[in-house]
Amino acid sequence: xxxxxxxxxxxxxxxxxxxxxxxxxxxxxxxxxxxxxxxxxxxxxxxxxxxxxxxxxxxxxxxxxxxxxxxxxxxxxxxxxxxxxxxxxxxxxxxxxxxxxxxxxxxxxxxxxxxxxxxxxxxxxxxxxxxxxxxxxxxxxxxxxxxxxxxxxxxxxxxxxxxxxxxxxxxxxxxxxxxxxxxxxxxxxxxxxxxxxxxxxxxxxxxxxxxxxxxxxxxxxxxxxxxxxxxxxxxxxxxxxxxxxxxxxxxxxxxxxxxxxxxxxxxxxxxxxxxxxxxxxxxxxxxxxxxxxxxxxxxxxxxxxxxxxxx
Amino acid sequence: xxxxxxxxxxxxxxxxxxxxxxxxxxxxxxxxxxxxxxxxxxxxxxxxxxxxxxxxxxxxxxxxxxxxxxxxxxxxxxxxxxxxxxxxxxxxxxxxxxxxxxxxxxxxxxxxxxxxxxxxxxxxxxxxxxxxxxxxxxxxxxxxxxxxxxxxxxxxxxxxxxxxxxxxxxxxxxxxxxxxxxxxxxxxxxxxxxxxxxxxxxxxxxxxxxxxxxxxxxxxxxxxxxxxxxxxxxxxxxxxxxxxxxxxxxxxxxxxxxxxxxxxxxxxxxxxxxxxxxxxxxxxxxxxxxxxxxxxxxxxxxxxxxxxxxxxxxxxxxxxxxxxxxxxxxxxxxxxxxxxxxxxxxxxxxxxxxxxxxxxxx
Numbered sequence: 001x002x003x004x005x006x007x008x009x010x011x012x013x014x015x016x017x018x019x020x021x022x023x024x025x026x027x028x029x030x031x032x033x034x035x036x037x038x039x040x041x042x043x044x045x046x047x048x049x050x051x052x053x054x055x056x057x058x059x060x061x062x063x064x065x066x067x068x069x070x071x072x073x074x075x076x077x078x079x080x081x082x083x084x085x086x087x088x089x090x091x092x093x094x095x096x097x098x099x100x101x102x103x104x105x106x107x108x109x110x111x112x113x114x115x116x117x118x119x120x121x122x123x124x125x126x127x128x129x130x131x132x133x134x135x136x137x138x139x140x141x142x143x144x145x146x147x148x149x150x151x152x153x154x155x156x157x158x159x160x161x162x163x164x165x166x167x168x169x170x171x172x173x174x175x176x177x178x179x180x181x182x183x184x185x186x187x188x189x190x191x192x193x194x195x196x197x198x199x200x201x202x203x204x205x206x207x208x209x210x211x212x213x214x215x216x217x218x219x220x221x222x223x224x225x226x227x228x229x230x231x232x233x234x235x236x237x238x239x240x241x242x243x244x245x246x247x248x249x250x251x252x253x254x255x256x257x258x259x260x261x262x263x264x265x266x267x268x269x270x271x272x273x274x275x276x277x278x279x280x281x282x283x284x285x286x287x288x289x290x291x292x293x294x295x296x297x298x299x300x301x302x303x304x305x306x307x308x309x310x311x
Numbered sequence: 312x313x314x315x316x317x318x319x320x321x322x323x324x325x326x327x328x329x330x331x332x333x334x335x336x337x338x339x340x341x342x343x344x345x346x347x348x349x350x351x352x353x354x355x356x357x358x359x360x361x362x363x364x365x366x367x368x369x370x371x372x373x374x375x376x377x378x379x380x381x382x383x384x385x386x387x388x389x390x391x392x393x394x395x396x397x398x399x400x401x402x403x404x405x406x407x408x409x410x411x412x413x414x415x416x417x418x419x420x421x422x423x424x425x426x427x428x429x430x431x432x433x434x435x436x437x438x439x440x441x442x443x444x445x446x447x448x449x450x451x452x453x454x455x456x457x458x459x460x461x462x463x464x465x466x467x468x469x470x471x472x473x474x475x476x477x478x479x480x481x482x483x484x485x486x487x488x489x490x491x492x493x494x495x496x497x498x499x500x501x502x503x504x505x506x507x508x509x510x511x512x513x514x515x516x517x518x519x520x521x522x523x524x525x526x527x528x529x530x531x532x533x534x535x536x537x538x539x540x541x542x543x544x545x546x547x548x549x550x551x552x553x554x555x556x557x558x559x560x561x562x563x564x565x566x567x568x569x570x571x572x573x574x575x576x577x578x579x580x581x582x583x584x585x586x587x588x589x590x591x592x593x594x595x596x597x598x599x600x601x602x603x604x605x606x607x608x609x610x611x612x613x614x615x616x617x618x619x620x621x622x623x624x625x626x627x628x629x630x631x632x633x634x635x636x637x638x639x640x641x642x643x644x645x646x647x648x649x650x651x652x653x654x655x656x657x658x659x660x661x662x663x664x665x666x667x668x669x670x671x672x673x
Contacts, residue, residue, distance in 0.1 A: 213430070215436070215507070216459055
């Protein structure tokens with residue numbers, strides 16, 4: 001009402017003020033042409049290079065299948081033992097080991113063992129890839145200011161772009177299956193490890209760096225003997241975040257063919273199976289807690305000797 | 312064999328001339344420092360440079376000759392440029408203009424690789440807040456400089472253990488820095504610097520973060536080590552007592568300029584201006600002034616009965632000796648017992664009041 005009244009006032013006074021209230025958008029024909037051109041070229045790309053791209057990612061697919069086969073194929077007591085051992089070596093605390101074993105048994109008891117293993121294998125491989133790509137990128141970002149600026153923007157886009165949007169080209173290029181799901185998870189989960197590697201290196205005490213320079217460290221020596229070890233607790237926090245985000249992505253990734261707990265949740269949504277949703281949801285939470293406790297305890301252990309120096 | 316060759320971890324005692332010549336050194340902080348050097352040379356003040364041109368004058372026309380094998384103290388309050396100055400010697404800070412000559416080479420013209428070699432082999436640095444690597448144990452901190460130079464691990468540890476022993480940290484070599492007290496951490500810093508076997512030792516307010524008793528201990532240790540090692544030490548401090556105790560030569564900085572250079576006697580007896588006088592006022596003069604500075608240089612061979620005092624004795628000790636004897640005069644003798652002059656109790660007492668006090672009572 002009010003808007004129309006104001007509009008009325010303006011139009012009455014100045015019949016040609018219409019342009020003020022209607023944003024001057026591009027001609028619809030032009031917009032249509034642009035959209036068609038982009039979609040068309042992407043389709044052409046898919047048509048012409050689809051096979052090449054799929055071949056390029058074939059080794060990745062083999063790796064994913066291999067890990068999934070190993071983890072889902074292994075006898076369950078072995079998996080429980082292995083995760084308990086990892087928990088012990090990372091945390092050195094029986095409470096953490098007990099929590100890990102308890103959670104795994106609970107997941108098994110509610111009949112979700114196979115699906116949970118599929119999810120763990122995906123999150124595990126996605127995390128390893130994210131670390132392998134993310135840490136060097138974080139170092140690069142820290143070293144080169146210009147690269148850092150560009151990367152900052154790219155990371156902002158990656159973190160705010162709704163995943164569904166970049167799922168579209170990924171699916172167009174690679175179809176549905178493990179590899180596109182994996183790529184979507186990595187895109188979603190990699191920003192924290194890159195950012196926190198950069199941050200960790202930046203937070204290293206200035207006087208320690210000065211000492212490294214004063215004793216004649218080369219850039220490489222400074223990085224590996226001083227900066228990386230001291231940035232490690234922060235980098236561990238980044239790894240922790242990356243794992244959590246990868247887990248958070250499994251439901252969305254299930255929409256493009258990733259199997260595991262996420263797919264069950266998706267089915268539960270579609271069919272309104274409340275209990276199935278809750279069970280799978282809790283299994284995801286349980287896995288998240290396992291990974292979180294292990295990586296955090298390891299981070300804490302790294303930090304033991306790094307508190308502020310005595311005055 | 313002389314002691315130099317046998318002493319700990321020292322393979323090359325004499326690697327060229329370790330004296331440091333600083334000439335016409337200027338440092339201006341800001342966006343385009345070079346264009347203001349000439350103006351500063353022509354007398355542009357620090358205040359005006361800051362207010363009108365937005366640049367900060369860090370060092371202004373610094374000229375110092377630091378002799379090899381001596382302790383050169385650079386003293387000044389915070390903001391005087393002393394930490395900036397010491398960082399020019401190993402070029403942690405780039406100068407705006409000037410030269411620093413060590414062993415015939417201008418540090419400020421070295422390439423990156425040359426500079427790295429110079430830092431690895433010729434200088435070692437001790438930091439105010441220790442600059443230790445918190446993720447490494449004591450021994451791994453001490454070996455750091457050697458490791459950077461690419462010396463094999465077993466040899467590093469051998470050298471490091473000797474220096475850990477020398478600074479009194481045996482038994483702590485596998486502790487982490489944050490498990491040690493401040494004084495012990497600085498011993499680690501000192502061991503790290505000494506194990507590097509560099510002829511120049513840069514100490515940036517090395518003892519300022521320590522409490523007074525520990526600081527005195529560390530000063531004593533440094534003097535003992537220096538008597539044996541004869542390094543060129545550049546020692547930064549804001550504490551005049553420390554400067555007088557350690558310094559063979561002292562430079563006093565203020566607002567980036569040198570106000571006075573000399574030995575402790577010059578500073579105490581002939582302060583260059585009011586600023587230094589105010590510093591000097593609170594110092595225990597009896598402990599730092601030596602009888603050489605107040606004695607009469609007269610031939611005195613006939614006064615054989617008088618007590619004898621060694622050249623370099625402080626007024627404190629001399630006054631005590633004289634009051635314990637029945638005389639009020641003593642003969643000052645040098646190391647080989649040759650008489651140098653006469654000193655009286657009256658001269659000693661007169662030197663105890665500072666010039667500032669004399670002025671205000673007049």
